[in-house]
Amino acid sequence: MQTKALKCKIAGTGAWGSYFENWSALQALLGGADLPEAKLKSPKPGIIPANERRRAPLPVKLAVESSWQATQDAGVEPNTLTCVFVSGLGDTDLTDYMCKTLASEHKELSPTKFHNSVHNAPAGYWTISTGTMSAANSVAGYEESVSLTILEAMIQCETENVPMLLTFYDAPVADILTPVLPNQETFAFSLVIYPHDADVEGKVLTAMVNQQEDASWPALNADSTYLTEMYAQNPAAKVLCVAELLNQPDGQITIPLSSGTSLTLACEG
Amino acid sequence: MKIDIIDYESCSAAGVNLSALRTSLKQHKSGLIKNNLPGSDLDTWIGLVEQINGVDDLGQWQSRNNALAALGYEQGTIRHTVSALISKYGAARIGLVMGSSTSSIDRTEEAYTKLNSDNGLTEAFKQPFVHNPHAPALFAAHLSGIKGPSLTINTACSSSAKVFATGARWLETGIVDAVLVGGVDTLCLSVLHGFNSLQLLSPNPCKPFDQHRDGINLGEASGFAVLQRAGENNNGRGITLAGYGESSDAHHMSHPHPDGLGARLSMTQALKRAALSPESVDYINLHGTSSRANDLIEGKLISELFPASVRCSSTKAWMGHTLGAAGITEAIIAMDTLHTNVIPGSKNLETLDEALDFSIKATDEEKVCQHVMTNSFGFGGNNCTLLFSRAE
Numbered sequence: 238m239q240t241k242a243l244k245c246k247i248a249g250t251g252a253w254g255s256y257f258e259n260w261s262a263l264q265a266l267l268g269g270a271d272l273p274e275a276k277l278k279s280p281k282p283g284i285i286p287a288n289e290r291r292r293a294p295l296p297v298k299l300a301v302e303s304s305w306q307a308t309q310d311a312g313v314e315p316n317t318l319t320c321v322f323v324s325g326l327g328d329t330d331l332t333d334y335m336c337k338t339l340a341s342e343h344k345e346l347s348p349t350k351f352h353n354s355v356h357n358a359p360a361g362y363w364t365i366s367t368g369t370m371s372a373a374n375s376v377a378g379y380e381e382s383v384s385l386t387i388l389e390a391m392i393q394c395e396t397e398n399v400p401m402l403l404t405f406y407d408a409p410v411a412d413i414l415t416p417v418l419p420n421q422e423t424f425a426f427s428l429v430i431y432p433h434d435a436d437v438e439g440k441v442l443t444a445m446v447n448q449q450e451d452a453s454w455p456a457l458n459a460d461s462t463y464l465t466e467m468y469a470q471n472p473a474a475k476v477l478c479v480a481e482l483l484n485q486p487d488g489q490i491t492i493p494l495s496s497g498t499s500l501t502l503a504c505e506g
Numbered sequence: 507m508k509i510d511i512i513d514y515e516s517c518s519a520a521g522v523n524l525s526a527l528r529t530s531l532k533q534h535k536s537g538l539i540k541n542n543l544p545g546s547d548l549d550t551w552i553g554l555v556e557q558i559n560g561v562d563d564l565g566q567w568q569s570r571n572n573a574l575a576a577l578g579y580e581q582g583t584i585r586h587t588v589s590a591l592i593s594k595y596g597a598a599r600i601g602l603v604m605g606s607s608t609s610s611i612d613r614t615e616e617a618y619t620k621l622n623s624d625n626g627l628t629e630a631f632k633q634p635f636v637h638n639p640h641a642p643a644l645f646a647a648h649l650s651g652i653k654g655p656s657l658t659i660n661t662a663c664s665s666s667a668k669v670f671a672t673g674a675r676w677l678e679t680g681i682v683d684a685v686l687v688g689g690v691d692t693l694c695l696s697v698l699h700g701f702n703s704l705q706l707l708s709p710n711p712c713k714p715f716d717q718h719r720d721g722i723n724l725g726e727a728s729g730f731a732v733l734q735r736a737g738e739n740n741n742g743r744g745i746t747l748a749g750y751g752e753s754s755d756a757h758h759m760s761h762p763h764p765d766g767l768g769a770r771l772s773m774t775q776a777l778k779r780a781a782l783s784p785e786s787v788d789y790i791n792l793h794g795t796s797s798r799a800n801d802l803i804e805g806k807l808i809s810e811l812f813p814a815s816v817r818c819s820s821t822k823a824w825m826g827h828t829l830g831a832a833g834i835t836e837a838i839i840a841m842d843t844l845h846t847n848v849i850p851g852s853k854n855l856e857t858l859d860e861a862l863d864f865s866i867k868a869t870d871e872e873k874v875c876q877h878v879m880t881n882s883f884g885f886g887g888n889n890c891t892l893l894f895s896r897a898e
Contacts, residue, residue, distance in 0.1 A: 240680050316756075327639040327660075332611065336618035339695040344546075351700035352760040352885055355607065356639050356660030361886025364754040370771055372752035373888060374668065377609075377639035377658045385657050388681070389672065396675045413618070416627055417634040446655070446681045448598045497598030497653025 244433035249311025251427035299425035300359035307427035315367035325382040325472025333411035405473035452499035508736035518727035518825035519553030523581035553725025553826030569613035578728030597653035601682035604642040605666030607830035612694035662884030667833030689834035712796035714820035725826025729834035748895040749780030755887025772889040788875035794820020805862040819852035
């Protein structure tokens with residue numbers, strides 16, 4: 238069986254990082270705008286009830302804020318979407334908390350921190366906050382987190398004929414783990430996609446899997462040290478090359494997918 | 507689209523391979539032992555795989571989780587089957603989807619007990635490919651030589667059930683010609699002390715669905731299955747993935763929905779996708795953790811959705827709740843009844859919970875089944891149901 242191209246429509250976008258609070262602010266940075274003076278610490282997604290939000294870890298707040306923005310941008314009820322959440326690094330603050338506690342004499346863990354430590358905590362908070370009962374996937378792909386998630390979501394969108402929410406997020410890594418996972422930037426990005434023949438406004442994204450062993454991530458067009466370093470170190474921020482693709486009238490990029498494949502993404506409209 | 511299950515293997519405390527698992531099931535011989543995991547004095551029972559300790563030559567890949575994946579991959583004919591598919595289609599045309607909840611956090615735990623004087627990682631633990639949630643698929647790609655798309659699904663205890671759904675969709679679009687799906691989770695202090703903090707561990711061997719059940723036992727396991735589009739290869743196993751369902755509870759991070767709404771949705775979706783009626787299902791391998799809440803909610807739901815002719819059991823008293831590996835472990839037990847023609851009894855069940863009334867028995871039943879189902883429910887309210895059928 239031959240591979241055919243996958244197609245979907247992009248109906249909404251969301252974004253959050255230390256120097257941008259939404260997609261239009263990120264678009265401005267991609268276009269060359271100066272960094273704002275103030276660095277933001279954490280979003281405060283209003284959709285999570287206040288008492289839950291106080292206990293919610295940063296990766297959860299990042300993912301939920303960005304997801305909410307994308308659904309508002311698309312004008313869609315959040316609970317109608319099937320979801321894929323991805324983080325390349327997971328919640329290393331909670332990993333650090335658990336490993337420190339377990340290496341000590343008193344090994345009692347906080348039950349809330351334990352259930353928040355599952356990789357699907359953002360998917361859990363999102364589905365609980367929005368009343369979403371459809372499938373919510375939570376995946377990891379290390380350096381290929383972005384390409385694998387786009388592939389997984391476009392396949393699910395097409396084979397099950399459902400609109401999808403894709404959310405990419407990675408938070409700064411706890412000190413002890415930085416020699417192996419150097420990321421120090423905060424980043425989240427979301428897309429709402431529909432089957433390509435759905436009656437909604439949006440650019441058409443086409444994806445094609447190629448056999449290719451030596452694919453590498455394309456250089457960003459943006460001339461920004463902040464964005465370039467984040468693109469190199471934050472696995473979720475690898476989606477910035479896709480953000481640039483969406484920001485142009487038409488275009489095409491090829492990104493690494495696995496040790497023997499790459500993914501070509503083309504955008505029209 | 508129908509998906510053939512070309513091969514499968516399981517590794518747990520109930521048997522280092524499928525053949526040993528069949529013997530344990532037949533003899534009703536549990537692999538559970540009193541907790542003796544180094545560093546933990548919790549009063550509970552565990553499903554430990556002793557042979558993991560012999561896998562200590564993984565170099566930069568070393569972790570207990572990867573050792574269990576490597577041990578499982580050497581069992582039966584899985585490695586041979588995958589190598590033959592790589593020769594036939596090319597390594598880039600084979601996909602890989604792994605499920606796990608702990609990935610290799612066991613190794614991160616160990617690293618934190620051996621930090622240097624500056625509170626930093628020592629050289630042996632500077633393993634970027636191990637200290638991240640994608641470690642299971644990174645390592646399985648290294649083990650198998652698979653070069654196609656390789657994804658890790660981390661949805662807690664539904665992880666390695668969902669790998670079948672993702673694998674089936676990948677095959678349907680034609681991006682690959684075969685998919686190796688798997689699940690691996692090892693015992694570690696994070697899960698033992700984490701579940702202890704939620705007061706879910708039992709000090710006794712677990713008794714799923716029993717009136718006197720008092721909590722769960724944790725276990726470790728790895729499992730693999732090879733999927734292809736039906737009819738494209740010789741299906742020696744004679745089993746197809748007929749349907750799957752995936753849903754969310756939208757209720758709570760660690761408590762199931764009180765009426766099991768999400769679980770109901772995943773079961774009805776699986777039936778619909780397979781175009782089967784509830785009464786045509788012969789056997790359901792239940793999630794059945796032996797927690798008070800799960801078993802009550804799941805048991806009630808089964809009696810609402812299925813007639814009494816559908817035989818059910820939980821097999822967790824054989825190897826414990828293997829978390830992210832439970833999905834594939836129990837999918838294999840369910841589908842293997844199509845080979846053995848024996849439905850395993852619900853081990854350790856003595857008196858069914860008084861609030862429940864459905865077809866569950868402690869004894870085995872000999873039956874030539876056509877359709878079998880399995881449930882996996884995880885933290886975050888993440889549900890998955892799989893349906894397997896005898897190939898036509």
